[in-house]
Amino acid sequence: MKFKLSIIALSLAFVLGCDNTNIQTPKTQTVSETESTAQLIERAKAIHKRVIVLDTHNDFSNANFVEDKNYTMRLKSQVNLPKMVEGGLDVSWLIVYTGQGELTEEGYANAYANAMKKFDSIHRLTQEIAPDQIELALTSDDVRRILKSGKKVAMIGVENGYPLGTDVSRVKEFYDLGARYMSLAHNGHSQLSDSNTGDKDQKWLHNGLSDLGREVLQEMNKWGIMVDISHPSKVANMEMMKLSKAPVIASHSSSRVMNDHSRNLDDEELLMLKKNGGVVQTVAFQSYLNTDKHNIFQEKAKSIYQQTADELGLALFNRKAYSALDETGKEKMINDWGLIKEKSQPLINTLSETVQPVDVADLVDHIDYMVKLIGIEHVGISSDFDGGGGVFGWNDASETQNVTIELVKRGYSESDIEKLWGGNLLRVLDDVQRIAQEIQNANSNL
Structure with a gap:
C-alpha cells in the first residue's frame, strides 16, 4: 500500500490547522505554528x-x-x-x-x-x-x-x-x-x-x-x-x-x-x-x-485479493499451508502472493479512502x-x-x-x-x- 507524501501533506495540513491538544509530543519540543x-x-x-x-x-x-x-x-x-x-x-x-x-x-x-x-x-x-x-x-x-x-x-x-x-x-x-x-x-x-x-x-x-x-x-x-x-x-x-x-x-x-x-x-x-x-x-x-482496525480492513480487502487470485488462477497466501511446503513450494506461494498484492493495489488504495487501515x-x-x-x-x-x-x-x-x-x-x-x-x-x-x-x-x- 503506497502512502505518498501528498497524503501525508493533507494529513499534516489538517493537524497543523486544528487543535493539537490530543497529539502526544515530548515536553521539550512542539510543532511550530508558523x-x-x-x-x-x-x-x-x-x-x-x-x-x-x-x-x-x-x-x-x-x-x-x-x-x-x-x-x-x-x-x-x-x-x-x-x-x-x-x-x-x-x-x-x-x-x-x-x-x-x-x-x-x-x-x-x-x-x-x-x-x-x-x-x-x-x-x-x-x-x-x-x-x-x-x-x-x-x-x-x-x-x-x-x-x-x-x-x-x-x-x-x-x-x-x-x-x-x-x-x-x-x-x-x-x-x-x-x-x-x-x-x-x-x-x-x-x-x-x-x-x-x-x-x-x-x-x-x-x-x-x-x-x-x-x-x-x-x-x-x-x-x-x-x-x-x-x-x-x-x-x-x-x-x-x-x-x-x-x-x-x-x-x-x-x-x-x-x-x-x-x-x-x-x-x-x-x-x-x-x-x-x-x-x-x-x-x-x-x-x-x-487488531480491530486490521481485522475490519482485511475483511474488506479479502474479497479484492480473492477476486484477483481467481483472475490469475492462483491461491491466496495461507500461513498454515505455507509451513507445510518445501523450499520450492514456499518460494512459489510467496511469489504468487506478491503478484496478487501488486495487481490488487489500485483497488486496495481505493478501499483505504473509505475504510481506515x-x-x-x-x-x-x-x-x-x-x-x-x-x-x-x-x-x-x-x-x-x-x-x-x-x-x-x-x-x-x-x-x-x-x-x-x-x-x-x-x-x-x-x-x-x-x-x-x-x-x-x-x-x-x-x-x-x-x-x-x-x-x-x-x-x-x-
Missing part, C-alpha cells in the same frame, strides 16, 4: 538523511540471494538495495529464521541445516553479489565506518534458538558467523524456552526457560549476542531479564496495553526492560498495532506510549518486512522516511529521532559486547 506543511516535510527529510536509520527485523528468502535474482534488483520483496536507497534505510538486520519443529534429533538437524543456508545467503550477498553496495557489520563502529564509505549495512539476527539443538557450542559458532542477536523461541515452545503462543491455551513446556535455555543465555552473554525477548512467553522474558548480565532487546514488539496481543510486551515487561537497560523495537505489524500513525502511537512509560532511551523501531510486517505509509523500505515525517509531526527532536532509529539499539549492542569482554577476561583469570 512552519508550513512543506517546510515540516523538508525538515524531516533532512533529519532522516543525517541520522542512522536502522531496522532490526527483515526476513528474506534464500531464492533472492542468488546471482540472477538478488537484492541489487528492485524485487517485489519489501527490502532490497534499491528500496533501501529510495527510503533512506541505512541498516538492515537480516534474519536467520527457523520455524519451530519437533524437539527431536532429526528436527534439530533440519533446523541447523536451514540456519546454515540463511547464514550462507547473507554472506553471499555481502561478499560475492554486492560487496560494493552492502557490507556486514559486527559492531557499532563497523556500522559507522561502512556508512561513511557510502555503502549500506547488513547485520544478522537469529529468530528462534531451535537450530542450536542441544549443542551449546553452536552459540559461539553463530556468533562467529555474524549473529548479534538471538531469540530462544518463536511460535511454538522450543527446547530452550516457552513461546508467547502458549497464551492461547495456557499450555507450557518449561514454565519459562529450560535449564538448557539458561545455559544458552549465559553463553550469549559471554560471547556478545543480544538476547531477544520478542517471541518467548512473558514468564520466560521476565526470567531472561533477571538472569542476563547484559541488556536485552525486543527486536520487533509493541505495547500490549495499547493492543492486547501476546506478541506485545505488557507494562511489567517494559518496566523490567527499562531496569535492565534494554530497548524495545516498536514493530510495524498491523495486527500487533491495532493500520498506518504509520498507529505505529507512532505505540512509540509515544512506550516513550512516556519507559523513556526515549529504551524505544526503537522495526518493520518485520518480508515476514508479515508493513503498515499503510511504511509498507516497504522505500517508504521509510514517512516514519520520520510522522515523528517530526509529533514534535520529536532530531536527538530523539536519532535514538529511536538506531542510537538506542547500537548503545545496547555496545553494552552487550563490553560485558562479554569483561566475562571473557574474568574467565581467563580463573
Whole structure:
C-alpha cells in the first residue's frame, strides 16, 4: 500500500490547522505554528538523511540471494538495495529464521541445516553479489565506518534458538558467523524456552526457560549476542531479564496495553526492560498495532485479493499451508502472493479512502506510549518486512522516511529521532559486547 507524501501533506495540513491538544509530543519540543506543511516535510527529510536509520527485523528468502535474482534488483520483496536507497534505510538486520519443529534429533538437524543456508545467503550477498553496495557489520563502529564509505549495512539476527539443538557450542559458532542477536523461541515452545503462543491455551513446556535455555543465555552473554525477548512467553522474558548480565532487546514488539496481543510486551515487561537497560523495537505489524482496525480492513480487502487470485488462477497466501511446503513450494506461494498484492493495489488504495487501515500513525502511537512509560532511551523501531510486517505509509523500505515525517509531526527532536532509529539499539549492542569482554577476561583469570 503506497502512502505518498501528498497524503501525508493533507494529513499534516489538517493537524497543523486544528487543535493539537490530543497529539502526544515530548515536553521539550512542539510543532511550530508558523512552519508550513512543506517546510515540516523538508525538515524531516533532512533529519532522516543525517541520522542512522536502522531496522532490526527483515526476513528474506534464500531464492533472492542468488546471482540472477538478488537484492541489487528492485524485487517485489519489501527490502532490497534499491528500496533501501529510495527510503533512506541505512541498516538492515537480516534474519536467520527457523520455524519451530519437533524437539527431536532429526528436527534439530533440519533446523541447523536451514540456519546454515540463511547464514550462507547473507554472506553471499555481502561478499560475492554486492560487496560494493552492502557490507556486514559486527559492531557499532563497523556500522559507522561502512556508512561513511557510502555503502549500506547488513547485520544478522537469529529468530528462534531451535537450530542450536542441544549443542551449546553452536552459540559461539553463530556468533562467529555474524549473529548479534538471538531469540530462544518463536511460535511454538522450543527446547530452550516457552513461546508467547502458549497464551492461547495456557499450555507450557518449561514454565519459562529450560535449564538448557539458561545455559544458552549465559553463553550469549559471554560471547556478545543480544538476547531477544520478542517471541518467548512473558514468564520466560521476565526470567531472561533477571538472569542476563547484559541488556536485552525486543527486536520487533509493541505495547500490549495499547493492543492486547501476546506478541506485545505488557507494562511489567517494559518496566523490567527499562531496569535492565534494554530497548524495545516498536514493530510495524498491523495486527500487533491495532487488531480491530486490521481485522475490519482485511475483511474488506479479502474479497479484492480473492477476486484477483481467481483472475490469475492462483491461491491466496495461507500461513498454515505455507509451513507445510518445501523450499520450492514456499518460494512459489510467496511469489504468487506478491503478484496478487501488486495487481490488487489500485483497488486496495481505493478501499483505504473509505475504510481506515493500520498506518504509520498507529505505529507512532505505540512509540509515544512506550516513550512516556519507559523513556526515549529504551524505544526503537522495526518493520518485520518480508515476514508479515508493513503498515499503510511504511509498507516497504522505500517508504521509510514517512516514519520520520510522522515523528517530526509529533514534535520529536532530531536527538530523539536519532535514538529511536538506531542510537538506542547500537548503545545496547555496545553494552552487550563490553560485558562479554569483561566475562571473557574474568574467565581467563580463573
